[in-house]
Amino acid sequence: MHRIAIIGAGPSGFFLADKLLSQAEIPVAVDLFERLPTPYGLVRYGVAPDHEKIRNVTRTFDKVAARPGFRFFGNVEIGKHVTLEELRHYYHLIAFTTGAQTDRRMGIPGEDLPGSHTATEFVAWYNGHPDYRDREFDLSGERVAVVGVGNVAVDVARILARAHDELVTTDLADHALDALKASGVREVHLLGRRGPAQAAFTNPEVKELGELAGADVSAHEHEVTLDELSAAALAAEDDATTRKKLEILADYAKREASGRPRRLMLRFLVSPVEILERNGRVSGIRLARNRLVKSGDDLKAEPTGEFEDLPVDLVFRSVGYRGVALPGLPFDEKRGTVPNEKGRVIDPADRSPLTGHYVSGWIKRGPSGASGTNKPDAAETAESMLEDAAAGRTLSPDQEDIAPLLRERQPHLVDWSAWQRLNQAESTAGSATGRPRVKHTRIAEMLRAVGLAVKAD
């Protein structure tokens, strides 16, 4: 029996566990470690609350958890309760599925002013992530800029633009529901540095912006009109998806305001160069207007020399997540990933594999794709792991079951049955109010709900 540790219980961790446990050739037992008491990673703390259907993937994860040989060790932090060195004494193979836990920066003046935030922290806050429970966002101003035109930017813009009635039926965290109800936000500007054809958002997501009950969506005609280079690229690739995206945006540029209380503005070919300050906080954002130029096979933004100052009270930068280095493993600072070959962690100097260590998901390939994209990625890593196990290329553990050590180090370890009790408590509270669940947002609250008594925090 090969004992396998997977670190990080997000979608990648579950997809990898699934691949490993659903084969019979190499008998394995999988322990899934998670720093938080709750599983599912970005499916719980990233997916927008008004996209409840996407969360249905947790049913697949629950089936994985029901497989013989699976154990969940929640509320256990590697490096705090147990070290990687210790894990090497208990496991033949160790895989890291820790995702991309921080965000990229724009690198412009004013980025750290009060009122300038990352989209990732706002998302974690409204989704009830315990680390972000006490963050404060001043939503009293009328105008917000969201930098970036990926799906995370769209999520943030949509949540800011939604009417309270639309949110109250979701599992958006109670503290965020209250803050958003009192929000003074009237205008949200989404800022793309390249053109509409290069926007990273997907069509269903951008289409949904045009269907909000409480907000009018608009765009400038000249910014959504295709430039020559993009038109040539589109014709060469015969890209129906991008054509559809352009149609949606052209329709937004033609729309007249219908008097809905909020306005969503989609902007293109503008790059933030400075966040402006008044009285010690954000008062606006200076934008450089861009044109597109060829850069290898791609098109990149180049400043035209013209500027525009957009008055805003709040800025969310949504320019991509970024992986964090894992102690004891090599790290590619530029890409924010762990160097690997087909999921095998490698020494970047000579590309030799680090026996027994693997990665999957965003820490392996970078922060791209929806949760399902991590399935084929997990299949590749699982194949490498099973191949190595079959060939005897594993660590040589001298200890067997790690559970007693973990329970000694972390008396508040949350196993799968404890998580199920928490899940049940949240769902029951949700049913009483017509919501999918009411999330517990503090760790002490979660532990009390599953009968692990801890002092109030």
Ligand code: NAP
């Ligand atoms: P993303 O798709 O990579 O988008 C990042 C955006 O930031 C791009 O528009 C990028 O523009 C822009 N950007 C990067 N650096 C910038 C800078 N310095 N100044 C201005 N703009 C800059 O990342 P994401 O939105 O964080 O999403 C991560 C992944 O999760 C994506 O694959 C996304 O589809 C997925 N996701 C999916 C859903 C869903 O399916 N509903 C929801 C949320 C997230 P350039 O293209 O010019 O670099």
